Amino acid sequence: MCVHTSCNASAFICLLSVVVTEEVSSRLSTFKLQIDFKLNDQVGWAKSWPILLLHTSVIVFLLTHLLQSDYFLSLAFYFDWKNCALWLVHINKRRLKMQNDLPLLTRVDYAWAFDAKAYLSDFYSSPVSDPAMTMMLSVLPIIAERLSLKKAPETGITRLLDIGSGPTIHMAVVFRDKVDEIYLSDYLEQNCEQLRLWMQDRKPFDWRSVLGYIAQREGQATLSVEAMEVASRSKLRGVFHCDVFKPGVVDWPDYDGLGFDVVSSLFCLEFASNTVDDFTNALTNVVRLVKPGGYLILGGVLGESWCKFGGRLFSSYPLTEAQLFASLRQNGINPTDPTFTYYNHSDIFLVLAQPTQ
Structure with a gap:
């Protein structure tokens, strides 16, 4: 690509500091010294500082490694570099407008702001x-097919606990033939109510397309979704309130303390967390419910700070893969262990692991 312009690198950094968030501005300041070397590594023919010719690779480097934003990176390939300042200002104004129009809601807002029906409609x-x-x-x-479960000698059964189920039933459906008992839980009463309605066969939501998709993935395309629902309901033992930041997590009157063969949590911990310490502490509470020899199934999204549905914006902790693995290690799960299974598609991750007790 032809180089359209040259500019003072320090001025360019100041420009970025103006048009991006305070967090990114701080990051730019922190990495100012490293930029001196990184830019020269990226552009071999750029010998002087602070005057540098800004080649495409330099911009991509800045956008990728400093701004840490897929949104900016996707636009990088369409930039006219001589107009990059205008583009950045325009993008930032759009992002600020979005945030002004839709305030970023946190976990303290979930009780009143989370619309279970809108969530199901938008995602399922x-x-x-x-x-x-x-x-x-x-x-x-x-994942379900890979599990090898042994009945507990104390109870003679196998059981699964899903933490942060939301208003969704897919964990119960997927594991209907793998365990004897299934327990669902969520922090929000409106989500628990949707689950109870489904448990009573009152059909609060049409799950046929989702269940048909699951049947296809199971190699049972001819299986009726009605039969899948009946089998799933027959294993469901209850819907409970949970809080991942409380020891014990789930509120139930008669828990025997024996743990669960499978404990799952999908798209929950990062959305409940404000910091990486929150995430790690929540994971600790979840892992403690896995019985010796049992399995943890953990799924979520990396690098996202918000999620939108029902016309509202909800915050999420932008977890990195390194932070995820560090949190797992702190909870007796080694990502290098042969039994560790890890899927990552476009920063959507799914973990299957057996914690070391």
Whole structure:
């Protein structure tokens, strides 16, 4: 690509500091010294500082490694570099407008702001409504087939606990033939109510397309979705309130303390967390419910700070893969262990692991 312009690198850094968030501005300041060397590494013919010719690779480097934004990176290939300042200002104004129009809601707002019906409509009307849900619905049947569960001598049964189920039933459906008992839980009463309605066969939501998709992935395309629902309901033992930041996590009156063969949590911990310490602490509470020799199934999204549905914007901790693995290690799970299974598609991750007790 031809080089359209040259500019003072320090001025360019100042420009970026103006048009991006305070967090990124701080990051730019922190890495100012490294930029001196990194830019010269990226552009061999740029010998002087602070005057540098800004080649495409330099911009991509800045956008990718400093701004840490897929959104900026996707636009990088369409930039007219001589107009990059205008583009950055325009993008930032759009992002600020979005945030002004839709305030970023946190976990303290979930009780009043989370619309269970809107969530189901936006993400589960079709198995391909959302890439993250499509990935989970595709991989979970594979995970279920990989499990080797042994009945507990104390109870003679196997059981699964799903933490942060939301208003969704897909974990119960996928594992209907793998365990004897299934327990669903969520922090929000409106989500628990949707699950109870389904448990009573009152059909609060049409799950036929999602269940048909799961049947296809199981190699049972001729299986009726009605039969899948009946089998799933027959294993469901209850819907409970949960809080991942409380020891014990789930509120139930008669828990025997024996743990669960499978404990799952999908798209929950990062959305409940404000910091990486929150995420790690929540994971600790979840892992403690896995019985010795049992399995943890953990799924979520990396690098996302928000999620939008029902016309509202909800915050999420932008977890990195390094932070995910560090949190797992702190909870007795080694990502290099042969039994560790890890899927990552476009930063949608799914983990199957056996914690070391």
